[in-house]
Amino acid sequence: MKVLSYGLLAAILLVKPVHASDLLQQYLELAVGSFDTSQQAARDDRYADITWHITEIWPGDSKVRWTYAENWAPDAERPYRQRITRFQLAADGSIQADGFLLPEQEAFMGAWQQPERFAALKPEDLQPVVGCTVYLVKTGAQRFEGATQGQQCRNSHRGASYMISQTQVSADGFVNWDRGFSANGDLVWGPAAGGYQFRPVGQQQCNEPVIMVVYGEIFDRAGFGRYVSALAESGLYQQHQAYHLAFSPAVAQMEGEPPASRGMVLARFPCLQAAKDFWYSEAYQAIIPHRQGVAEFEVSFLRELPVPAYVH
Numbered sequence: 387m388k389v390l391s392y393g394l395l396a397a398i399l400l401v402k403p404v405h406a407s408d409l410l411q412q413y414l415e416l417a418v419g420s421f422d423t424s425q426q427a428a429r430d431d432r433y434a435d436i437t438w439h440i441t442e443i444w445p446g447d448s449k450v451r452w453t454y455a456e457n458w459a460p461d462a463e464r465p466y467r468q469r470i471t472r473f474q475l476a477a478d479g480s481i482q483a484d485g486f487l488l489p490e491q492e493a494f495m496g497a498w499q500q501p502e503r504f505a506a507l508k509p510e511d512l513q514p515v516v517g518c519t520v521y522l523v524k525t526g527a528q529r530f531e532g533a534t535q536g537q538q539c540r541n542s543h544r545g546a547s548y549m550i551s552q553t554q555v556s557a558d559g560f561v562n563w564d565r566g567f568s569a570n571g572d573l574v575w576g577p578a579a580g581g582y583q584f585r586p587v588g589q590q591q592c593n594e595p596v597i598m599v600v601y602g603e604i605f606d607r608a609g610f611g612r613y614v615s616a617l618a619e620s621g622l623y624q625q626h627q628a629y630h631l632a633f634s635p636a637v638a639q640m641e642g643e644p645p646a647s648r649g650m651v652l653a654r655f656p657c658l659q660a661a662k663d664f665w666y667s668e669a670y671q672a673i674i675p676h677r678q679g680v681a682e683f684e685v686s687f688l689r690e691l692p693v694p695a696y697v698h
Contacts, residue, residue: 407448407449409475409481409524410448410449410451410473410474410475410481411448411451412524412528413473413481413522413524413530413555414442414451414453414473416528416530416555416556416557417440417453417555417560418440418441418442418453419440419586419587420437420438420439420440420586420587421437421438421440421559421560421584421585421586421587422435422436422437422438422584422585422587423435423436423437423582423583423584423585424585425583425585425592425593425656426582426583426627428593429592429593429627429656430579430627432577432579433577433582433583434459434460435459435460436457436458436459436582436584437457437458437587438455438456438457438458438560438584439455439456439458439498439499440453440454440455440498441453441454441497441498441499441501442454442501443470443501443504444504444509449474449475450472450473450474451472451473451474452470452471452472452473452509453470453471453473454468454469454470454494454497454498454501454504455467455468455469455470455471455498456468456495456496456497456498457469464492464495465495468488468491468494468495469485469486469487469488469515470485470486470487470488470512471483471484471485471486472484472486472509476521480521480522480523480532481521481522481523481524481530481532482519482520482521482522483519483520483521483522483532484514484515484519485514485515485518485519486509486512486513486514486515487512487513487514487515488507488512489507489511489512489513494507516540517534517538517539517540518534518538518539518549518551519534519535519538520532520533520534520551520553521533521535522553522555525668525669526556526668527668528556528557529554529555529556529668530554530555530556531553531554531555532552532553533550533551533552533553534549534550534551534552537550537567539551541566543566543574543575544566544574544575545568545574546566546567546568546574546575547566547567547568547569548566548567548569549564549565549566549567549576550563550564550565550567551563551564552564552581553581554581554625558585558586558663559583559584559585559586560582560583560584561580561581561582561583561584561625562581562582562584563576563577563580563581563582564576565577565578579624580624580625580627581625583627592656592657592659592660593656593657594657594658594689594690595654595655595656595657595689595690596654596655596657596658596661596687596688596689596690597631597652597653597654597655597687597688597689597690598628598651598652598653598654598655598661598685598686598687599650599651599652599685599686599687599688600649600650600651600652600653600683600684600685601648601649601650601683601684601685602648602649602650602681602682602683602684603645603647603648603649603681603682604647604648604649604680604681605647605679605680605681605682606679606680606681609676609677609679609680610677610680610681612676613673613676613677613680613681616673616676617670617673620669620670620673622664622667622669622670623653623664625664626655626656626660626661626663626664627655627656627660628653628654628655628656628660628661628664629653629654630651630652630653630654631652631653631654632650632651632652633649633650633651633652634648634649634650634651635649654690655687658687661687
């Protein structure tokens with residue numbers, strides 16, 4: 387049985403069965419369009435500003451759908467990757483996404499704006515990308531997640547042996563995490579901190595950070611530990627580019643004597659919308675029950691202030 391990244395295989399049981407054509411349509415409604423990483427690149431220089439253009443081609447078959455994608459770096463004369471992808475339902479109910487290479491890439495440059503240019507091209511003219519199939523599972527009303535399998539996707543870029551591709555697709559765009567590894571599992575290329583965040587072109591900027599202040603009383607430390615573990619395993623902080631600034635216990639107490647059950651956490655989000663997306667996500671709402679009855683909290687979000695000029 388295939389093992390999906392993010393521990394998502396169990397999510398299949400939580401989603402009502404839908405017809406194959408409906409599932410593919412729901413996915414493509416989210417995945418077709420123009421997306422870029424400009425917001426992420428503006429706040430984190432570890433990530434480049436990349437643009438994806440994705441359009442559907444060869445319409446007509448509701449059980450097999452095709453897209454063409456062009457991936458662009460800033461100021462480039464040509465896309466750094468052009469790829470056709472075939473989407474169809476796998477035996478286990480997931481969406482199977484298989485990549486194909488074009489026979490003459492330059493001839494189709496810019497065809498995302500003119501998909502009719504693919505009319506003369508046939509699927510049998512394409513070269514399959516072997517071992518790099520992505521299996522996608524529907525995990526919410528407008529959310530799909532998936533990954534390649536094991537070490538099957540061979541890759542020699544920068545001396546790598548294989549690559550792993552993980553993706554999340556939602557109404558907010560894509561989070562795509564491609565990484566290359568050596569034969570012994572060392573990271574060779576790709577970001578170590580998390581995936582590239584592709585947002586629909588023109589979407590509002592997310593660059594006004596907020597601080598989440600959590601103040602609470604913990605009545606059952608062992609029970610609360612299950613909540614902490616579930617949150618850590620979910621990867622939600624990484625997905626929303628959030629991180630902890632500080633948390634109790636205090637390293638020094640200058641005034642007052644707080645009870646041992648009291649705790650505090652400070653976490654930073656890139657903007658209030660990112661914090662809301664985290665809080666109201668189906669994944670986090672499913673984790674909240676782990677802390678009910680074992681802790682009580684007050685949660686506030688404060689605007690992060692700029693660093694004063696006198697601080698070096």
